[in-house]
Amino acid sequence: MPPKHTVVLDARAMERTVKRMADEIVEANAGTEGLILVGIQRRGVQLAERLMRAIRDAENVDVPRGALDITLYRDDLQTVGPRPVVGPTSLPANIDGKRVVIVDDVLYTGRTVRAALDELADFGRPARIQLAVLVDRGGRELPIQPDIVGKRLEVPDGGHVDVFVTELDDRDAVILVPGAEDA
Amino acid sequence: MTGATRLGKDLLALEPLSPEQIRLILDTAEPFREISERAIKKVPTLRGQTVVNLFFEASTRTRISFEFAEKRMSADTVSIAASGSSVAKGETLVDTARNLEAMRIDMVVVRHGSSGAAQFLAERIESNVINAGDGTHEHPTQGLLDLLTLRHRFGSLEGRRVCIVGDVLHSRVARSNIWGLKKLGAQVGVCGPRSLLPNAIDELGVEVFDRVEAAIEWAEALNVLRLQLERMQAGYIPSLREYNRVFGVTRERLERAPGDMLILHPGPMNRGVEIDSDVADGPHSVILDQVTNGVAVRMAVLYLLAGGRPELAEAAKSAGKGRGGDA
Numbered sequence: 041m042p043p044k045h046t047v048v049l050d051a052r053a054m055e056r057t058v059k060r061m062a063d064e065i066v067e068a069n070a071g072t073e074g075l076i077l078v079g080i081q082r083r084g085v086q087l088a089e090r091l092m093r094a095i096r097d098a099e100n101v102d103v104p105r106g107a108l109d110i111t112l113y114r115d116d117l118q119t120v121g122p123r124p125v126v127g128p129t130s131l132p133a134n135i136d137g138k139r140v141v142i143v144d145d146v147l148y149t150g151r152t153v154r155a156a157l158d159e160l161a162d163f164g165r166p167a168r169i170q171l172a173v174l175v176d177r178g179g180r181e182l183p184i185q186p187d188i189v190g191k192r193l194e195v196p197d198g199g200h201v202d203v204f205v206t207e208l209d210d211r212d213a214v215i216l217v218p219g220a221e222d223a
Numbered sequence: 224m225t226g227a228t229r230l231g232k233d234l235l236a237l238e239p240l241s242p243e244q245i246r247l248i249l250d251t252a253e254p255f256r257e258i259s260e261r262a263i264k265k266v267p268t269l270r271g272q273t274v275v276n277l278f279f280e281a282s283t284r285t286r287i288s289f290e291f292a293e294k295r296m297s298a299d300t301v302s303i304a305a306s307g308s309s310v311a312k313g314e315t316l317v318d319t320a321r322n323l324e325a326m327r328i329d330m331v332v333v334r335h336g337s338s339g340a341a342q343f344l345a346e347r348i349e350s351n352v353i354n355a356g357d358g359t360h361e362h363p364t365q366g367l368l369d370l371l372t373l374r375h376r377f378g379s380l381e382g383r384r385v386c387i388v389g390d391v392l393h394s395r396v397a398r399s400n401i402w403g404l405k406k407l408g409a410q411v412g413v414c415g416p417r418s419l420l421p422n423a424i425d426e427l428g429v430e431v432f433d434r435v436e437a438a439i440e441w442a443e444a445l446n447v448l449r450l451q452l453e454r455m456q457a458g459y460i461p462s463l464r465e466y467n468r469v470f471g472v473t474r475e476r477l478e479r480a481p482g483d484m485l486i487l488h489p490g491p492m493n494r495g496v497e498i499d500s501d502v503a504d505g506p507h508s509v510i511l512d513q514v515t516n517g518v519a520v521r522m523a524v525l526y527l528l529a530g531g532r533p534e535l536a537e538a539a540k541s542a543g544k545g546r547g548g549d550a
Contacts, residue, residue, distance in 0.1 A: 109254065112266040112296075117530040126254045126526070162263040 044218065048175070048201075049191060051212035057190040058087065061172055062094035064188045065141055068170065074138045076166075077105040080156055081127040084108075084144040086205045087174055091143060104132035108142070113155035135164040141188075145203040147173040150184035175214055177201050230527045233345040233352040236361040237402040245406055249371050252516070252523035258295055259518055269298035269529055272329040276302040277319065278355070279310065279335045284490055284514070285355050285365070289332050292521035298330075316340060320348050330528065333357075338395075351528040356395055364524060365489055366399025368517040370407060372509050373444055375516070376485055380404060386412035386430075386438040388472060389448030389497050390419045392459075396489045400446060401427055414438035415448075415470060418459045435470045439477065444485035447472050450497045463496050473499045477507060485509050 049057060069075055072095060079088030085107045092105045109127035142156050153171060160169065172188035177195045191214065195201060198219020204211050230244060237245065258266055274293045278286055286302060293300045303319075310319055320331060330351040333341050338358030345352035356362040370380065377383050385404055391397040391413050404411045405428065412430035413420060414437075424431060432438040438445065450466060460466045477484055486498070486507045494500045503510060 112258075112268040112526075117268060117526075126251055128254050129257060158267065162261065162265070164262075 046216040046218075047213055048193060048216050049212075049214040051206075054174075054212045054214065057174065058090045059094045059098075061174075061188050061190050062091045062098060065091065065170075065172060066095060066099060068187065069139055072099055072101045072103050074167070075103050076132060076135060076138050076140050077103055078108050078131065078140055078142055078156075078160070079105065080142065080144040080152060081107055081109040081111075081129075082208065083203050083205050084142075086207045087145060088143040091141075091172070106131040108156055108159055110152055110155035110159055113159045115151065115155070129159070131163055135160065135166045137165070137167050139168045139170070140166040141170045141172050143172050145173070145205075146175045146177055146201050147171070147184075147186050147189075148177050148179050148201075150180045150182035153184045154182050174203060175201055230524075232528070233341075233354075234363055234524050234528065235341050235345060235352065235354045237363045237366050237399045237406070238361065240402075240406070242406045242408075245367070245370065245403060248367055248520065248523050248527060249374060251527060252367070252371055252519040255519040255522040255526075256515065258522070259515065264295050265297055266295065267297045268526060269293070269296040271299075272529060273299045273301070273327070274330040274332060274525070275323050275328050276300065276332045276355075277323075277334070278303065279305040279316070279333070279340075280356070282334055282355070284517075285334065285362075288514070288517040289353075289355060289364075289521050291518045292525060295518070296522055296525055298525070301328075316344055317347050320344055320350075324348050324350055330525065353524060353528070359393055359395055359398075361399045361402075362395040362489075363399050364517070364521055365396050366403040367524070368513055368520045369396075369400055369446060369487055369489070370403045371516045371520055372487060372513050373404075373409075373485065374407075375512070376509065377443075379408075381408035382410065383408075383444070384410045384412065384442045385444045385446060386414055386432065386442035387446045387448060388414045388435060388438060388470065390451050390459075391415055391424065391448065392419045392421055393451050394448050396446075397448060401429060412438055412442060416460055416466070435472065436476060436479070439472075439480050439484065442484070443482065444487060445472060446487040446489075447498045449489065449491060450493055452493065452496075463493075467496050471495075471497060471499060472502050474501045474505065477502060477505075483507070487513055489513070 066072060077088040077092055079085035088105045092103050095103050107130050109129045111126045170187040173186045174190040175193055176186055176189045177193045196218050200217050202215045204213045206212050258264060276286055276289055290300055328350055332353045332355050333344055334355040335357050338360035341352055341354035341357045354363055374380055387397050387400055401411050412432055413424060414432035414435055484507050486502055488498055488510050492498055492503055
């Protein structure tokens with residue numbers, strides 16, 4: 041019997057969550073001055089775009105946003121698969137002295153964020169780096185914590201979290217898939 | 224994601240690669256172009272890996288291009304030229320490579336004057352082998368960088384007409400180009416004096432042009448090959464002036480092209496012989512793009528050969544780390 045999937049966030053809940061995250065980012069930075077949103081490829085890029093739109097709606101300001109592909113900074117080249125796909129990295133401006141918010145869909149082991157920090161350091165020296173994630177599912181393997189969290193989840197052993205965004209998957213949803221032993 | 228799209232242990236030639244494998248290399252090379260634009264032109268991907276550039280033939284641009292690619296991927300590199308090594312004392316190719324391998328290297332980039340030397344080596348050592356040109360056989364990374372340059376300008380190579388002009392007989396670049404272009408759906412022509420075209424050229428499925436004017440009329444891109452002056456004593460052509468007069472790619476000839484034309488040249492160029500300076504430096508030329516793309520393509524090949532052990536990838540995927548979401 042396949043594991044039972046649970047919809048943690050549907051499209052409307054996801055929209056509300058992103059709006060709240062946008063408010064928290066503006067509040068934590070006392071405005072938008074010097075702020076840059078950088079999404080981690082791939083779904084982090086769509087979330088950064090949505091956060092930018094939410095900030096524009098609330099503050100009437102366009103915050104620059106960019107994309108970071110961390111594939112070449114991973115510490116597991118031998119395990120990335122027979123067809124490792126490298127995506128584009130593009131930062132909107134010089135990040136020296138800026139407040140950079142790294143955006144990703146799910147925070148799990150923390151290794152992706154570590155790679156993102158390494159990559160950002162090759163582009164410059166921001167005044168501050170923060171981490172915003174749609175879902176924090178726990179299970180960290182590195183001492184990395186998010187600053188802004190959309191949803192915290194307890195994921196049972198063997199389970200995983202899938203994030204779907206309309207731009208790539210034709211729907212918005214966060215799904216919790218328990219491990220086979222939990223079905 | 225099938226096994227057919229994965230590269231094997233080595234990159235020895237384009238002839239045995241599938242179109243999907245060639246596209247995989249080109250698709251991977253695209254984002255690598257951006258790394259060379261950064262302030263810090265370096266990623267840590269191959270940190271801890273050692274690459275040996277084993278050049279049994281003189282080469283400047285290919286060797287430097289590989290060295291840049293290796294260093295930008297953070298690999299440790301050693302470059303060995305035959306003239307200053309034990310090869311000059313009579314050591315064989317295999318002994319040289321095995322000795323290096325005993326020092327725990329990971330990859331060998333080899334250039335050799337004998338066709339088949341790279342394959343000979345690859346069958347005898349465990350390290351990944353990349354062919355940087357073997358005799359008159361193939362020069363796969365040059366072929367790939369030409370494909371990347373053309374694809375970048377055309378969007379797709381399907382149905383495009385590319386003509387290789389010059390000394391096809393002695394050219395490993397021409398062979399890699401012919402295989403690669405045809406696999407990606409381009410139409411390929413060759414143009415040059417009959418003395419510099421292989422006898423069985425028709426069997427490769429290419430158009431043959433005896434006049435460069437006809438090639439220019441037909442093609443959308445010309446890949447102009449270096450006339451190998453060191454071979455001119457053998458009487459392949461009457462004189463350099465005669466060659467330029469009949470087969471030289473000149474501005475006057477290009478002006479009669481029916482549409483926009485791209486000009487490629489693998490270098491080094493003999494200006495005023497196979498190509499005139501105002502063409503090499505003119506608006507049609509993508510010769511410097513080729514040089515830039517050469518580093519990106521070589522980074523992609525190093526990356527693809529170094530990574531991607533499928534059994535580990537499967538294990539990672541079944542542990543729930545393989546898809547969009549958990550990271």
